[in-house]
Amino acid sequence: MSPSTIPAAERSLAQMAPAGAGSRIPSLQRAPLERRALRSGILTGGAWAAAILASVPLVSVLYMLIVRGGARLHWDLFLELPPAGFEMGGGFGNAIVGTLVMVGLGALISVPVGILSSVFLAELGPHSTLASAVRFSAKTLTGLPSILAGVFAYASVVLVTGTYSAPAGALALAVLMVPTVVLTAEEAMKMVPRITKDAAYGMGCTRSQVIWKIVLPTSLPGILTGVMLALARAAGETAPLLFTALFSSYWLVEHGVMRLMQPTASLAVLIYNFSGMPFENQIELAWAASLVLVMIVLFVSIVSRLLGRRRV
Amino acid sequence: MSSLEHAGVPGTVAGAPSAWDFFADRAFRALAKAGAVLILLLLAFILWQIGRKAWPGMRDYGFGFLTSTTWDVGRGHFGILPAIWGTLYSSFLALVIGGFFGVVMAIFLTQDFLPPRLSVVFRTTVELLAAIPSVVYGLWGIFIVVPAIRPAADWLYAHLGWIPLFGSTLSGPGLLPASLVLAIMILPTVAAVSQDALRQVPYRVKEAAYGMGTTRWEAILGVMLPTAATGIFGALVLGFGRALGETMALAMLIGNSNQLTLSLFSPANTLAALLALNFPEAGPREVAVLMYAALVLLGITLVVNIAGGAIMAVAGRTIKK
Numbered sequence: 001m002s003p004s005t006i007p008a009a010e011r012s013l014a015q016m017a018p019a020g021a022g023s024r025i026p027s028l029q030r031a032p033l034e035r036r037a038l039r040s041g042i043l044t045g046g047a048w049a050a051a052i053l054a055s056v057p058l059v060s061v062l063y064m065l066i067v068r069g070g071a072r073l074h075w076d077l078f079l080e081l082p083p084a085g086f087e088m089g090g091g092f093g094n095a096i097v098g099t100l101v102m103v104g105l106g107a108l109i110s111v112p113v114g115i116l117s118s119v120f121l122a123e124l125g126p127h128s129t130l131a132s133a134v135r136f137s138a139k140t141l142t143g144l145p146s147i148l149a150g151v152f153a154y155a156s157v158v159l160v161t162g163t164y165s166a167p168a169g170a171l172a173l174a175v176l177m178v179p180t181v182v183l184t185a186e187e188a189m190k191m192v193p194r195i196t197k198d199a200a201y202g203m204g205c206t207r208s209q210v211i212w213k214i215v216l217p218t219s220l221p222g223i224l225t226g227v228m229l230a231l232a233r234a235a236g237e238t239a240p241l242l243f244t245a246l247f248s249s250y251w252l253v254e255h256g257v258m259r260l261m262q263p264t265a266s267l268a269v270l271i272y273n274f275s276g277m278p279f280e281n282q283i284e285l286a287w288a289a290s291l292v293l294v295m296i297v298l299f300v301s302i303v304s305r306l307l308g309r310r311r312v
Numbered sequence: 313m314s315s316l317e318h319a320g321v322p323g324t325v326a327g328a329p330s331a332w333d334f335f336a337d338r339a340f341r342a343l344a345k346a347g348a349v350l351i352l353l354l355l356a357f358i359l360w361q362i363g364r365k366a367w368p369g370m371r372d373y374g375f376g377f378l379t380s381t382t383w384d385v386g387r388g389h390f391g392i393l394p395a396i397w398g399t400l401y402s403s404f405l406a407l408v409i410g411g412f413f414g415v416v417m418a419i420f421l422t423q424d425f426l427p428p429r430l431s432v433v434f435r436t437t438v439e440l441l442a443a444i445p446s447v448v449y450g451l452w453g454i455f456i457v458v459p460a461i462r463p464a465a466d467w468l469y470a471h472l473g474w475i476p477l478f479g480s481t482l483s484g485p486g487l488l489p490a491s492l493v494l495a496i497m498i499l500p501t502v503a504a505v506s507q508d509a510l511r512q513v514p515y516r517v518k519e520a521a522y523g524m525g526t527t528r529w530e531a532i533l534g535v536m537l538p539t540a541a542t543g544i545f546g547a548l549v550l551g552f553g554r555a556l557g558e559t560m561a562l563a564m565l566i567g568n569s570n571q572l573t574l575s576l577f578s579p580a581n582t583l584a585a586l587l588a589l590n591f592p593e594a595g596p597r598e599v600a601v602l603m604y605a606a607l608v609l610l611g612i613t614l615v616v617n618i619a620g621g622a623i624m625a626v627a628g629r630t631i632k633k
Contacts, residue, residue, distance in 0.1 A: 040527035047425065050416040055437045057496045061444060061452050116347025124344055134348045137355040143550075143617030144358070144610075145557020147584045151606040152358045154591065155365045159599075175354065182351060206329050206337035236445025239559035239584070243591040268447045275451045275564060290448045301443050
């Protein structure tokens, strides 16, 4: 609507209506300083200000990570062990290994279970009572505070085996990963066109054959997106590892033998431990570890985004 | 049989599934069903496991555990009222701040304020905020947020110290920095779920409002928000649930001090932070009471999250009508 047309329309309307007899046609032209327009303009300005203000923390976090973490970034960080109290130097190689091992073990537990149950939810009994109960419990698990996953793993693994260990941490992470895998995989499988499946049934396939040869391959990008999201989230989790995997200043693999049943370091717990220390060296390492952790999480998230984009 | 040649098996004719096919089908279906049942059992097992370990604590300390304010391992006095209060108070503050910015962000991203290019920038910002691990936010809070708000906090204490909200100095960690960081962490949740709610409002509703000559904000405040209200309320409840269970940022920023306080600047405690800080060194007796505290946290978050889910379900149904 260009402003010049409105008064013309208004004039013609005013001419059509006989003067006097309730012909109060409000002005359709909007002056910029009219009360309503002014209010709208101010609110728009406020929305801009709020959106920019909400972006400030992200900019600040990224800036600090690059400046303080980047200053310390060096290859040695990936090869050396965490320093004790007054030691200088050091790195967090064992923490990276620990994070990868525990996230990997967590995925090994959660991905098969998650995909199997989403096969049931999407294909075998989508409208059954069991399915709605499973959906409900998956959604409830999504909201489970991560520390309670740690409490659960502490009760079921640490108290039973009598030691803090990588599998205990991995179980806690698996509990947090499962609901994401289940819910995203179900969504992905529901996207598979009905006619494709019907064509396979028409050729005499069993339901499992349809699932293995049609549903799973077609929905694979979507499933992987969910798995990647779960991995990214798990890699950054700290609370569930605090008292399941604890921390360690030694390598998980020594003399070529991986000993899982011992306290295990992780990047997240290292950041937490070092952030409270009164030593400048440890705090620098905490920033560097944060930078590495954020880069790992962002890398996995971006991969998941790229996979998601290829979806049919 | 040209269709079969297309399928890459020239010359063969499809037969009925063999006995092995039938067996594999049965086995796989049973396996998938078992996987589904496992998810169900997992939730039940978590509830049972935490409840079972909390039982000795519940037996010994009973209901008084929830109303007592001391936590003294040496003398065996345990109470979590300050932690419950701190959990609710910090989450409420975070919800007020993060909820406001989250909803404004959702309006900003869905109501055609931005050209597509710029819209991608802000969308990515919100997604990145969600991707940063909470321990990194904690570290950032210690070294950036606390020093940044200290001058303002000192000024408020010096000039308005008679208001209980500003009734103490900010000595370092405290409720306000913890709640601010918590607000940043729930903003993406609130923004994402509110955006979905706003997008579900049919386009013709907005067109009808504009057609009646409303300004953009009259349409937003008078039509869009009321129509999406249930969904946005659900988003806030889910954000609150997220804040209640958040651990690391709080354990690093709230100061871990067992006191009942209204002051924004005083240190406090939350249930999740209590668990995080005490579990690693707990003896068997303390483990029992910590399990009890975990059960309380589990109860609170379950109620809030299930309520949030139910509100979202209602919101989805009402808009589709």
